[in-house]
Amino acid sequence: MLYLQMFVAAYLFLSLLLLIAVHTRSYRGIPKPWGDVPLISGERDCTMRSFFVSVSTIAVLAAAAVGVQAATLEEVQKDGFLKCGTHIENPGFSALDSKGQRIGFDVDFCRAVAAAVNVPEIKYTALTSKERLPALQSGEVDLLSRTTTHTMSRDIQLGLDFTVTTLYDGQGMMVRKDLGVKSAKELDGATVCLQTGSTTELNITDYFRKNGITFTPVVFDKQPDVRKAYDSGRCDVHTTDISGLAAQRSLMKNPKEHLILPEVISKEPLAPVVRHGDNQWADIVRWTIWLTMAAEEKGITAENVEQVRAESKDPEVQRMLGKTGTLWTDLGLDAEAPVRIIKTVGNYGQIFDRNLGPETPLGLERGFNAQWIDGGLIYAPPFR
Ligand SMILES: N[C@@H](CCC(=O)N[C@@H](CS)C(=O)NCC(=O)O)C(=O)O
Numbered sequence: 001m002l003y004l005q006m007f008v009a010a011y012l013f014l015s016l017l018l019l020i021a022v023h024t025r026s027y028r029g030i031p032k033p034w035g036d037v038p039l040i041s042g043e044r045d046c047t048m049r050s051f052f053v054s055v056s057t058i059a060v061l062a063a064a065a066v067g068v069q070a071a072t073l074e075e076v077q078k079d080g081f082l083k084c085g086t087h088i089e090n091p092g093f094s095a096l097d098s099k100g101q102r103i104g105f106d107v108d109f110c111r112a113v114a115a116a117v118n119v120p121e122i123k124y125t126a127l128t129s130k131e132r133l134p135a136l137q138s139g140e141v142d143l144l145s146r147t148t149t150h151t152m153s154r155d156i157q158l159g160l161d162f163t164v165t166t167l168y169d170g171q172g173m174m175v176r177k178d179l180g181v182k183s184a185k186e187l188d189g190a191t192v193c194l195q196t197g198s199t200t201e202l203n204i205t206d207y208f209r210k211n212g213i214t215f216t217p218v219v220f221d222k223q224p225d226v227r228k229a230y231d232s233g234r235c236d237v238h239t240t241d242i243s244g245l246a247a248q249r250s251l252m253k254n255p256k257e258h259l260i261l262p263e264v265i266s267k268e269p270l271a272p273v274v275r276h277g278d279n280q281w282a283d284i285v286r287w288t289i290w291l292t293m294a295a296e297e298k299g300i301t302a303e304n305v306e307q308v309r310a311e312s313k314d315p316e317v318q319r320m321l322g323k324t325g326t327l328w329t330d331l332g333l334d335a336e337a338p339v340r341i342i343k344t345v346g347n348y349g350q351i352f353d354r355n356l357g358p359e360t361p362l363g364l365e366r367g368f369n370a371q372w373i374d375g376g377l378i379y380a381p382p383f384r
Contacts, residue, residue: 130197
């Protein structure tokens with residue numbers, strides 16, 4: 001279907017080029033291939049034609065573009081599965097459990113979107129940092145949920161749209177405790193293991209330059225290779241997002257031997273990403289994420305969502321859970337979508353606690369990722 005639409009778009013585009021070429025010949029006084037139509041005023045007529053051609057160009061291309069790009073929901077529902085791009089191995093975010101199932105914080109947002117659009121299956125693609133954005137651009141995946149930092153260049157130059165920040169993070173540095181270093185400023189001349197295709201390598205370069213110190217980067221495509229190199233003593237420092245350091249530390253030979261230094265050298269707002277241009281798909285992903293956040297604020301959990309939907313007298317809760325109003329059907333889903341989402345993944349706090357929280361090997365506190373009512377940055381817009 002997508003290919004057919006792309007073919008139609010290409011066909012329309014080529015026809016249009018032909019039209020413009022023919023039109024240009026006529027404007028220059030070159031006869032048209034199908035014979036000349038007498039003109040009352042050549043100049044004026046050509047201006048009108050230019051206008052007409054431009055308007056039709058825009059209309060046809062816009063229609064073609066919408067046809068090509070607005071197809072994600074339809075495609076996913078027709079296929080019966082969601083194509084979600086995620087990590088190779090980043091415990092807490094996306095990794096395989098003992099039964100070979102993908103679990104984690106980023107995985108839960110894939111599951112939430114699959115529940116929203118009511119498809120039974122998710123096809124995961126494990127992507128390196130370098131592969132992830134091209135995989136989304138090419139259509140290999142329809143949603144990228146893989147600790148991806150929202151930056152301006154990624155947003156505006158690559159045909160991508162960042163949805164909602166699901167985790168406010170920052171880049172940190174980890175060292176072995178026996179290195180005796182207490183601050184990143186003491187790292188002049190250090191060797192630093194890191195992953196390519198990430199904001200990590202850009203931030204660390206900025207940081208060392210800003211502080212007038214030097215480092216030797218040791219770069220790898222795959223995170224497991226970064227970890228193994230660092231763990232075997234090939235580098236003094238392992239650097240990535242602090243949540244990623246906590247995740248990777250949990251896989252080290254002896255996690256207790258390592259220390260995350262106090263400096264946070266960047267802002268890393270991590271958000272699931274979609275292709276630019278399919279606004280309906282982007283809205284579905286955004287409102288699915290916001291629903292998990294609003295559910296936490298309202299005390300709605302995976303366990304009580306059906307009861308709350310049946311009994312709550314709060315008009316916003318009723319709208320949010322599809323009991324009243326048409327918010328979810330207007331989004332192109334069905335009124336049961338919100339209950340399915342929360343039953344599948346729980347609210348934002350449940351997702352955080354299950355995968356990243358103090359009771360997990362990552363042991364992260366909520367910090368900036370607390371609800372706004374608790375002084376954090378997690379804030380869903382009104383369901384109205
Ligand atoms: N947030 C940064 C870094 C993201 C990143 O690639 N993190 C690594 C380090 S934890 C990762 O997730 N690796 C897991 C893997 O490659 O499977 C970015 O968007 O560039």
